[in-house]
Amino acid sequence: MTTVLEARDVTMRFGDVVALDGLSLAVAQGEFVVVVGASGCGKSTLLNLFAGFEAPTRGEVLLHGARIADIEPRCGMVFQNYALFEWLTVAQNIGFGPRMRGRADPQRVADLLRLIGIEDFADHYPAQLSGGMKQRVALARTLANEPEVLLCDEPFAALDAMTRQVLQQELSRIVQHEKRTCVFITHSIDEALLLADRIVVMSARPGRVKQVLDNDLPRPRTADVQLSEYFLDRKRAIWESVQEEVLTSLVRAP
Amino acid sequence: MQAFPRTLPPRRRLLLGVAGVLGVIVLWWALTFPFFTETVTRHERVATGEIVTRTHPVTGETLQMPVFDTVERTESRHRALVNPPALDTPGNTLRDAWTLLTVERPGRPTLLTHMLRSTLRILLGFLVSASVAVPLGIAMGLFPTLRALVSPIISFLRPLPSISWVPLAMIWLGAGELQKLAIVFMGMFAAALIYTIEATIKVPPDLIKAARNLGASDRQLLWRVLLPAALPNIVSGLKVVVAIGWTCVISAEIVGTQEGLGALIWLSKETADTSAVLVGMACISGIVLLLDLATTRIERHLLPYLFLRERGS
Ligand SMILES: Nc1ncnc2c1ncn2[C@@H]1O[C@H](COP(=O)(O)OP(=O)(O)OP(=O)(O)O)[C@@H](O)[C@H]1O
Ligand SMILES: [Mg+2]
Numbered sequence: 183m184t185t186v187l188e189a190r191d192v193t194m195r196f197g198d199v200v201a202l203d204g205l206s207l208a209v210a211q212g213e214f215v216v217v218v219g220a221s222g223c224g225k226s227t228l229l230n231l232f233a234g235f236e237a238p239t240r241g242e243v244l245l246h247g248a249r250i251a252d253i254e255p256r257c258g259m260v261f262q263n264y265a266l267f268e269w270l271t272v273a274q275n276i277g278f279g280p281r282m283r284g285r286a287d288p289q290r291v292a293d294l295l296r297l298i299g300i301e302d303f304a305d306h307y308p309a310q311l312s313g314g315m316k317q318r319v320a321l322a323r324t325l326a327n328e329p330e331v332l333l334c335d336e337p338f339a340a341l342d343a344m345t346r347q348v349l350q351q352e353l354s355r356i357v358q359h360e361k362r363t364c365v366f367i368t369h370s371i372d373e374a375l376l377l378a379d380r381i382v383v384m385s386a387r388p389g390r391v392k393q394v395l396d397n398d399l400p401r402p403r404t405a406d407v408q409l410s411e412y413f414l415d416r417k418r419a420i421w422e423s424v425q426e427e428v429l430t431s432l433v434r435a436p
Numbered sequence: 437m438q439a440f441p442r443t444l445p446p447r448r449r450l451l452l453g454v455a456g457v458l459g460v461i462v463l464w465w466a467l468t469f470p471f472f473t474e475t476v477t478r479h480e481r482v483a484t485g486e487i488v489t490r491t492h493p494v495t496g497e498t499l500q501m502p503v504f505d506t507v508e509r510t511e512s513r514h515r516a517l518v519n520p521p522a523l524d525t526p527g528n529t530l531r532d533a534w535t536l537l538t539v540e541r542p543g544r545p546t547l548l549t550h551m552l553r554s555t556l557r558i559l560l561g562f563l564v565s566a567s568v569a570v571p572l573g574i575a576m577g578l579f580p581t582l583r584a585l586v587s588p589i590i591s592f593l594r595p596l597p598s599i600s601w602v603p604l605a606m607i608w609l610g611a612g613e614l615q616k617l618a619i620v621f622m623g624m625f626a627a628a629l630i631y632t633i634e635a636t637i638k639v640p641p642d643l644i645k646a647a648r649n650l651g652a653s654d655r656q657l658l659w660r661v662l663l664p665a666a667l668p669n670i671v672s673g674l675k676v677v678v679a680i681g682w683t684c685v686i687s688a689e690i691v692g693t694q695e696g697l698g699a700l701i702w703l704s705k706e707t708a709d710t711s712a713v714l715v716g717m718a719c720i721s722g723i724v725l726l727l728d729l730a731t732t733r734i735e736r737h738l739l740p741y742l743f744l745r746e747r748g749s
Contacts, residue, residue, distance in 0.1 A: 233649055255651035265642040269664040269741055279650035282660070307741040327650055 183210040185247075186363050187232060187257070187331050192241035194227050201227040203388035204241070209331065214357060214364045216378035218371065218424055220431040224389030225367045229333050232365060233257045245330065255279070258329030262336045264316040266308040272319050273304040279327035287326075294322040297356060314345035321353065325360065332357065332364040339369065350376050354402070371420050375413060376403050383423045386431035393423050461526055468525040470514030478509045521708040532711035533718075536700075545695050551719055553695040555727075557613075557688065558681040561620025566674060569628035574666065576629070577636020578658075590626055598623030598684035602691070611692025616685070623684030624677050631673025635666040668742055675731050682720055 187209040194202040201224040209215050217225050230236045231243045234254035243250045245257065258279075267275055277291045295301045298318040308316055317337055324332060334353075338346040354377055357364050368374055374381050375397060383393040397416070399407055407413060444452070486503040516525075524532070536547040545553075576583045601622045609615040639662055647661040689698025697716045704712035736743050 233645075235645060235648070253648045255649060257649075259646065259649045261642050261646060263640075263642060265640070265646040267643065267647075267661065267664070269667075269739070278647075278652075278660075282647075282650060282652045282656050307744055309741055309744045323650070 183213070185209065186211050186213075186245065187365065188242075188244045188247075189228065189231065189238075190242045190244065192228075192231060192238045192243060194224065194231065194236070195239045200388040202231075202238075203390055205384075205390050207382060207391055209363060209365055212361050212363055214366065214377055214379045215382060216366045216368060216374040216380070217382045217384060218368060218374050218420065219384030219389065219392075220386050220424070220428040221369070222431060223384045223387050223427065225384060226335055228389065229259070229335050229365065229367060232331070232333055233259050255283075255327060256330040257333055258324035258327050258331070260317075260320055260324050260332065260334045260337045262339050264308070264313075264320045266316055266320055266323070268308050271305050271307055272300065272311070275308065275319055276322045276326050278323060283327075290326060294326055297325075297359075298322045298352070312345075313341050314349060317341065317349060318352070321356070325356070325362075330363065332362050332366075334364065334366040336367050336369065338373065346373070351402075353377065358401075371417050371424065372408070374420065375399060375416055376408070381420060383420065384427070386427040386434065392427065395420065464523070465526050467518045468516045468523055470516045472515045473512050474515045476511050476513055478511065480507050480509055481505070482507045521710055524711055529711045529714060532709075533715040536712060536715055543694065547700075547715065547719065549695055550697045550700045550716070551723060553693075554682075554685050554689070554697045554720075555723060557616050557620055557685050557696065558678065561617055561624055561684065562674075562678055562681055564617070565621045565624040565628050566677070569625055570632050570670065570674075573629045573632025573670075574636050574663070577633045577666070578662070583633065590629060593622070594626040594630065596622075596626075597687075599687040599690075602687055605688075606691065615692065616688040619688035620681060620684040623687070624681055627680055628674060628677045631677065632666075632670050635669030635673060636662065638669060639665040668739055671731075671735055671739065675728065675735075678727055678731065679724055682724060686720075 185208045189205055189207045192202055192205045193200070205224075205228065207215075207228075217228065219225055227236070231238055232250070232254075234243075234250045234252055234257065237251070245254060250257075267278065270278065273291055273295065276294055277286060277288070280287050280290065292301075295304055298321060300315055300318055300322075303311065303315065308319065311319065321337070337353075338349055341349065350373060356362075366377055368377075378397045381395045381397055382391055383395070384390065385392040395416070399413060399416070481504045484503045484505050487500050488503055490499050490501055491497070492499055520528075533547070538546065540546050572586075576586055598619055601619045605615040605618045605622075609618055643661060643665055644657065647657050652660060685696065686698040686701070689696040690702055693699045694703070697719055701713050701716040704710075704716065
């Protein structure tokens with residue numbers, strides 16, 4: 183399999199704080215990688231490097247083998263707090279990226295509206311939507327730009343459990359349907375097991391890759407799969423691995 | 437039953453509001469109603485009609501002189517708790533307001549002229565200060581270097597009340613329209629600038645990141661994201677600035693003008709014309725309310741997405 187996105191021995195410092203220390207990670211074409219780790223271990227920092235919002239202090243971040251030097255629209259970001267443009271309608275939000283790049287495509291916008299199931303809200307403003315609908319719009323807005331990689335920073339963390347469940351399944355469906363590569367951050371091990379092809383457990387700060395687990399749970403990951411012995415075993419294994427790091431980070435917390 | 441309810445039904449709110457206003461008018465009326473009769477005794481010299489003949493002690497002339505007598509006169513007058521010129525009755529004040537509104541005397545423009553003149557001065561001052569402050573404020577919000585450079589000057593200007601600009605404005609610009617404009621401008625400028633800077637800084641960083649990530653160029657980021665995102669806070673800041681404008685224009689009209697509500701108030705003070713002062717003040721409040729209504733209308737038109745929630749759609 184070809185590597186799309188890669189962090190090579192990446193170190194990131196903010197003044198005295200070492201957020202990432204010699205982290206290496208390669209993401210293959212069409213792969214769904216979920217990153218879990220204690221709060222403050224540098225997950226968002228890693229995603230910001232992938233999107234080109236920041237440059238690493240040391241090491242390299244590569245997209246298709248080329249160094250990411252500037253903000254990289256080919257790595258589309260979905261934010262936890264949606265970051266929707268309040269003054270634009272749902273359809274205008276979704277069409278924002280293509281419009282900025284001079285490639286407005288109403289058909290694609292219509293398709294995406296249908297894909298995420300909010301055709302009826304095309305002319306609504308974000309203020310009129312629920313949290314779950316806002317996150318769907320944000321996802322569609324990022325997809326509209328046809329990114330090579332989808333970067334998601336805890337996109338469902340602010341949603342209620344039921345909405346989250348629905349959106350997890352939809353994301354899974356959409357990513358498979360569109361054959362996207364995806365790097366997804368979460369605090370929820372259930373979410374990780376539900377979505378991932380591969381789960382990366384990060385160490386407490388400074389962030390490194392502590393453990394990589396292949397997640398071979400059968401798809402679609404229905405309620406039955408989620409209640410199976412195998413699922414629970416994996417959950418326990420990941421939880422123990424993460425727990426160590428959470429405790430470490432709590433003891434070391436400033 | 438909530439101990440501290442947050443809102444009232446609209447009808448109740450309206451009724452209570454009307455009751456409050458009526459209360460003040462009744463109190464005013466009670467204070468100025470002539471309840472008492474006061475008896476005033478005056479002594480007057482009155483000619484009796486008799487003529488006496490006297491010889492002047494020095495010249496020896498013969499003089500014919502009328503005879504005077506002192507007569508006591510009692511007069512009863514109606515008095516209120518508070519009397520003119522301190523305060524006239526609501527009715528008389530209303531009549532004076534009508535006179536001010538309709539009768540034009542030389543050197544005394546009508547109320548409408550006063551109102552128009554002041555509003556014009558404010559709007560002109562507002563246009564000038566906003567068209568400098570808004571672009572500068574946005575630039576200061578975007579560039580920390582510029583912000584660091586200009587901030588100390590703004591900190592110096594901000595606390596100065598508009599009235600403190602009157603002497604300098606007079607020395608430098610005389611007592612004409614330019615001086616008025618300068619005072620209104622200085623009074624509004626710092627506030628408009630600060631509101632704009634705040635609004636620009638407050639644009640959520642994630643919006644900027646999102647726009648960048650979606651491929652927006654610097655220009656597009658500025659025009660398509662930063663400005664629209666900052667606009668609601670800039671507009672609500674400018675609404676406050678227009679209200680500040682009134683304190684400025686009243687300061688500006690202390691001297692060198694016969695026209696404007698400020699001039700009306702200051703000049704009426706000289707003649708202890710309480711009614712005119714009150715009418716002038718009421719006009720200011722009225723115009724501020726009207727301007728606020730108008731700007732809210734414009735706001736609803738320009739930024740419809742801000743008003744979706746309250747419509748409950
Ligand atoms: N711009 C910055 N300036 C200074 N320090 C930063 C900056 N960004 C992140 N950090 C620090 O780097 C460390 C990692 O931050 P990061 O946001 O990547 O953690 P995270 O794993 O995403 O945490 P969470 O799960 O709470 O979102 C933290 O200690 C944080 O304080
Ligand atoms: Mg984070």
